[in-house]
Amino acid sequence: MVTSTDGPQAPRTVTLLGATGSIGRSTVDLLLADPDRYEVEAVVSGRDVAALANVARALRAKVAVVADPSCYGALKDALDGSGIEVAAGDEAMDDAAARPVDWTMGAVVGIAGLRPTMAAVRRGGMIALANKECLVSAGDVFMREAAEAGAEVLPVDSEHNAIAQALTSGRAGEVSKIILTASGGPFRTWSAGEIARARPENALKHPTWTMGRKVTIDSASLMNKGLELIEAHHLFGVGADQLDVLVHPQSVVHGLVSWSDGSVVAGLAPPDMRVPIAHCLGWPVRLRTNVTPLDLARVGSLTFEPVDHERFPALRLALDALSAGGAAPTVLNAANEVAVAAFLDGKLSFPGIAALVATVLEKAAGRQGLVSAPQTVEDALAIDREARHIASESLNMKLADA
Numbered sequence: 001m002v003t004s005t006d007g008p009q010a011p012r013t014v015t016l017l018g019a020t021g022s023i024g025r026s027t028v029d030l031l032l033a034d035p036d037r038y039e040v041e042a043v044v045s046g047r048d049v050a051a052l053a054n055v056a057r058a059l060r061a062k063v064a065v066v067a068d069p070s071c072y073g074a075l076k077d078a079l080d081g082s083g084i085e086v087a088a089g090d091e092a093m094d095d096a097a098a099r100p101v102d103w104t105m106g107a108v109v110g111i112a113g114l115r116p117t118m119a120a121v122r123r124g125g126m127i128a129l130a131n132k133e134c135l136v137s138a139g140d141v142f143m144r145e146a147a148e149a150g151a152e153v154l155p156v157d158s159e160h161n162a163i164a165q166a167l168t169s170g171r172a173g174e175v176s177k178i179i180l181t182a183s184g185g186p187f188r189t190w191s192a193g194e195i196a197r198a199r200p201e202n203a204l205k206h207p208t209w210t211m212g213r214k215v216t217i218d219s220a221s222l223m224n225k226g227l228e229l230i231e232a233h234h235l236f237g238v239g240a241d242q243l244d245v246l247v248h249p250q251s252v253v254h255g256l257v258s259w260s261d262g263s264v265v266a267g268l269a270p271p272d273m274r275v276p277i278a279h280c281l282g283w284p285v286r287l288r289t290n291v292t293p294l295d296l297a298r299v300g301s302l303t304f305e306p307v308d309h310e311r312f313p314a315l316r317l318a319l320d321a322l323s324a325g326g327a328a329p330t331v332l333n334a335a336n337e338v339a340v341a342a343f344l345d346g347k348l349s350f351p352g353i354a355a356l357v358a359t360v361l362e363k364a365a366g367r368q369g370l371v372s373a374p375q376t377v378e379d380a381l382a383i384d385r386e387a388r389h390i391a392s393e394s395l396n397m398k399l400a401d402a
């Protein structure tokens with residue numbers, strides 16, 4: 001049961017982008033726990049028709065949209081007789097995201113989420129943002145358009161959600177450092193030699209979180225933390241010099257704010273994404289959820305260690321891209337998406353992920369169209385396309401050499 005002590009009485013209207021994924025399912029769980037509190041407008045997914053149809057029926061959504069146009073017929077059949085409108089394709093996704101609602105969950109994975117999430121941003125309202133790749137690829141555009149539209153961006157990512165809460169204990173000019181914790185991933189204690197032989201099934205075994213495949217691989221390489229530093233830069237308006245990462249294997253402390261007077265305010269929660277999602281879903285009031293409360297006596301000890309940049313070079317690549325600015329973060333994200341897919345396909349070794357990203361960043365440096373920061377969503381998508389092209393070419397060369 002989800003309740004709040006002071007919740008709005010009129011149902012909150014809601015749209016879910018990425019309704020069938022890990023974040024999508026956690027959001028659905030919260031919505032179904034108190035169905036009278038919400039009215040669901042649209043649910044959107046990539047190509048998992050069966051899961052989308054189930055979610056649409058369970059939430060009594062008005063419209064269900066699948067990105068892959070070839071899935072239209074199957075979705076129509078699956079929702080036959082339900083009265084739920086059905087659509088497919090990129091434009092249908094953008095149209096669904098632009099329908100007026102109070103609250104949108106942006107949980108499509110990767111740059112594929114940029115267009116629909118921006119459509120929601122332009123419409124205004126509350127945007128609960130899980131899709132970090134949007135901010136990495138087009139952060140300035142995203143935040144500028146959100147401000148212009150009066151959209152309120154609510155950070156879902158566990159670290160950023162904790163930091164947003166910690167930031168309320170002081171003023172912007174009083175922040176010394178913003179620190180994101182990293183679990184360290186499944187290879188935290190592996191030697192470089194062992195990491196070199198790591199297979200997808202090893203990398204997909206996250207020690208503390210159950211998540212989609214792409215973010216789980218990013219966690220294993222620590223690229224996730226790099227993407228999150230860039231995300232934090234856009235959300236909180238701080239530069240690389242004010243951002244830090246601390247390895248914390250228990251995933252209980254998610255983020256810390258260090259203040260000018262020496263105080264440090266940390267955000268703690270059990271490693272369950274329903275906590276930050278509920279924070280955003282109820283905003284500005286707190287919901288009451290059935291998440292198992294944090295039992296620190298049971299956790300026992302909270303430990304912290306520095307990042308080993310030798311074994312996990314991806315984090316440095318992201319930090320350098322943040323410092324370089326311009327198109328570098330967009331290129332980094334595109335190259336990483338190609339590299340992660342290639343690793344999962346068995347075409348690239350685990351260390352090959354960071355190596356490919358480094359190669360693409362080098363090749364892109366100074367190339368026409370890959371220098372300046374994107375000014376529009378179309379710019380970001382053009383940079384993304386070109387960087388993917390370079391990544392695919394580089395990957396093919398690597399495969400040919402092997």
Ligand SMILES: NC(=O)C1=CN([C@@H]2O[C@H](COP(=O)(O)OP(=O)(O)OC[C@H]3O[C@@H](n4cnc5c(N)ncnc54)[C@H](OP(=O)(O)O)[C@@H]3O)[C@@H](O)[C@H]2O)C=CC1
Pocket residue numbers: 017018019020021022023024044045046047048049051067107108109110112113130131132133156157158209210211212213214215273
């Ligand atoms: N999972 C987590 O705990 C956390 C995730 N995040 C971020 O949230 C985002 C989502 O992650 P997660 O839920 O784990 O990912 P999943 O892979 O579990 O889910 C991805 C969702 O995106 C949909 N999708 C994929 N491709 C497209 C497309 N081309 N167009 C429209 N929809 C598409 C999928 O649909 P389908 O099922 O049909 O393929 C699915 O609904 C990522 O950016 C991730 O980094 C951030 C913090 C924590």
Ligand SMILES: CC(=O)[C@@H](O)[C@H](O)COP(=O)(O)O
Pocket residue numbers: 157158159181182183184185209215218219220224225273
């Ligand atoms: C749950 C969440 O926010 C993930 O982004 C998480 O951060 C992944 O864990 P890592 O700390 O291992 O990257």
Ligand SMILES: [Mn+2]
Pocket residue numbers: 157158159228
């Ligand atoms: Mn995170």
